[in-house]
Amino acid sequence: MKKLKKFTKVLVLFLIVFSIVGCTMFNNNLEQNITVAFEAGVHTLDPAILQRMNEQYIACNLWEGLVRKNLNGLIEPSMAKSWDVSEDGLTYIFHLRKNIHWSDGQAVTAGQFEYAWKRALNPEAKSDVVFMMYFLKNGEAYNKGKARAEDVGVKALDNNTLEVRLEKPAPFFLEILNYHTYYPVRQDIVEKDSDSWYLKEKTLVTNGPFCVQSLDYNKNIMLVKNKYYWDEKNVKLASISFKIERQPDSIWKQYLEGSVEYGDTFPNDMDKQKEVESNKNNVIVQNALATTYICFNSRRAPLNNINVRKAFEMVLDKEKIVQARKRSENVASGFIPPGMPDVKPGTDFREIGGKYMNEKFNKDNVKIAKELLEQAGYSDPKKFPTVVILATDPWKQTVNIIASQLKETLGINVDVRTHASEIFYQQYSEGDFDIVFSNWVADFVDPINFMGFIAGDKNLKGIFTEKFYTLVDKANSMADNEQRISTLHEAENDLLNSYTLIPLFYLKDMYYTKPYIRNYLRTPTSELYFRNAYIEKHTN
Template identity: 35%
Template sequence: MVKKKLSKLFILVTTIVMTTSIFAGCSKPAPANTNPGTSAAKDEQSVVYNLGAENDTYDPGLATTVGSATVVNQVFEGLMRLNDKNQPELAAAEKVDFDSNNPTKYVFHIRKDAKWSDGQPVKAKDYEYAWKRVLDPAVASGYATQLYYLKNGAAFNGKQAKIDDVGVKAKDDNTLEVELENPTPYFLQLCTLATLMPVRQDIVEKDKDKWATKPETYVGNGPFKVTAYTPDKEMQFVKNDNYWNKAQVKLDKMKFVMIVQQSSALSAFETGEVDYLDSIPSNDVPRLTKEGKVVSLPYIGTYYISLNNKKPGLDNPKVRKALSLAIDRQVLIDKVWQDPRKPATSFVPYGFPDSDSSKQFRDVGGDMLPAKGDVEKAKQLLAEAGFPDGKGFPQVEYAYNNDETHKKIAQAVQDMWKKNLGIEVKLNEVEWKVFTPQRRAGNYFIARDGWIGDYMHPMTMLDIFVTKDGNNHPQYSNPKYDALILGAKKEKDPIKSMQMLHDAEKILIDEDSAMIPVAFYVSNVACKPYVKGVRKTPVGMMYFDRAYVEGKAAAK
């Protein structure tokens, strides 16, 4: 009975999915009951992945970047996970009770063989503690909004309710009862995210600030565990022998290196020091694609430029719109990225369904910005704001994290603003682990930014801009926008709910120009042919639990 209900729910949750799995340059994983072939038996089951820049945290409850989530995904496991069709499937939970007549209640049954990497059993209270910890205002998680769907989640985070009022309760060691504020058709997708993964209270409370930085205390319930960590250099993993599904894990060990410069990372890939790479120098993408070494995968997100709405000059929507219209997005794609990505003519990218699942949200919403810009309109708006030809405009700084492509984009945009508007902008390259908290805190004027969807619904792109959201880097605030987002979450009619999101996006981009959408992402990846079964989803999640090595020894 439960399986039947769940299958219907999965269809409701994932109204549009990629029908084929995304195995980034690698072949599909071996079937569950298959061992790697004769050649693979001689191969060391070990892969090296370039994580890129060091992240500011690897704490599941605090992680907000793709890089930090990539690490968390190897060490921890949620109640659900994404399968090879990017639909949620059972993971640490062995069963979910759901009644469509009571769509705000879920009961998760934790696997009795689920264990932490130190051998202790995973309990329902570990999820209750983790979720309430994310919502605790004292913790200040940038992703607390992902748990606002829980009954009284937002109220507790806003100090308007008690922790015991939050709609998640461990009924016993293996039963987790969840109550939502409103029906949320994509809730099971949320249960795959790093934010909703469990953490152990006894470990976290002993060393709240550093527990996630030391292998001996970075205890997880996922397929791998960390054995060594050298900040800014590498992280080493081994198979977690206490993982409930360890029979499916073929790799004995992995290494994530942290090579920031794309050209250096590519050299390491070409010499065989790195097996999997998903940050490629833009100048090399056309050549490597032609040679069959790089493929461009769907990646549902938007590269944008954050404008701090509270800074002088940038607090005027006419200025923000002028800066946006002065950019030729197509030139940036043609001259810098040189790949199949599309110019971002609004914020929500392609890939999300509308209320009519045969149509995409982006197609229904249409273009709100010209791909090639509108310099004359930009000049007019800047003059109307009191800065004709850039005269009197305050000195501003464009910050970006140290990456060769980000640097090229920043330089090109700097030139466009100087040439088209007469505005001088200073560039500032910042180390990623410093850049991330600065941007989150609003300690900048203009900053390189980007957002990858967490689940297959446009809400994942738009709710980050509600007032005081932890990921609202532009410090944007508009009560009308907030009301539309909240209304869309509460509205039971999917057509009315989706229209609210369209209306909200129009306010965000067309009216307020809260930030500058630049381009819709693609993911350019390179994977060694002997590495099989690595999976990267359209929302950026990396899975190595079904990966294996086959043919490397024979190729030498």
């Protein structure tokens, strides 16, 4: 084996100091129970396949991987107490703690990590987020049926030692390890009931700060403190009730009434910016590494014609769309948002990549757009087929603006279909749309996360050009970072010049929480951690 560099435990010392400071206002006499509410949309809590934001919010409080994030959002040791890295950056040796247990008291072992990772990569798992594991040696090859499970670069050397080999050096690999597909699962539980183990309280055994007490994906998921968690002494909350609402507008009302302490869904008719400025109800706005966009279904007419797609993009007034949201968000000039690093330290992928499409609406574009429709064979808007836009309910106002702009400028009739998350994802998976409205929030700080997600979404398979898919695959296999980033720029250029994906604006994270909830962590990648949270003394 190549020479390994030893990582010290400075971060652990930092955690101890920080915890002492953070606990000074903690009051043991207060009931430490909080209620978090969000729109219905929890389909699975299986770490190998979950992908919705609400699922991730719950999962990152139930599980922990080899590493975790501290209150500053920085990676620190978790299930692994330390690790060694080879000089070429291709081999990691993780040394697990001796006192780590599952919520049923059984020991967490290195073999359970090996099993979980290979299970997620198994082609039969059909995970939409499996691209996050292509960093492992032969991970992609195994997932695509070109290698065996035993060829994948993860191996338990003993119960407390895990060897990980990478396909190529990845400086951000520790950040990747915090992603949910890298959580361990129990082979003995999963293989006894592979289709529904994650649907039952008794078999949803986890290793994080909280565990499941009651489980109803349609109403409420109750988590309680995990008494077997290795860092249990620093977990202050006794319980978290994740309340699932089918009427998302009611969440804000419940928050004002005091029955909900945390939420991120707002009534459609609310002036959110005014609410923030009033500083009355602790509504918080922060930048997110996230892009909101629409995708055109180029697999069917009329949007299989690039001139139609170009025409639609040219008449969108993105500034009006942003202004209507009242969140001080910025019109998107590319798919990759600002904040993603380029090759040289301190440089930004978005700045280097430049601007695409139209940031500002120009009335002259309407004439050009109509000419493009004529070239596509649609000189009479009355003969243009009705276009179906698919979105989730919270985006109803925004997609209605898009529909009205297409109608007012080009005379296009639009059928806006907004649904609760379950119905939306069903229609999305069936390809039952002409335009889909969506957004992507980064899982880690690298542009491959955006490109890999879009290229790997099986619901969008075939919508983009073959060149785009080839470039993303090529970038994924490159060891040279300069070449890799250059290839990702080329991929974004191809994606946006095909007019199959139109970036609209860069999302800002907006949520509300009672000011007496302390030491929670919501990251720019929209992770939500309550591991260190507590309720401080307050008056209602």
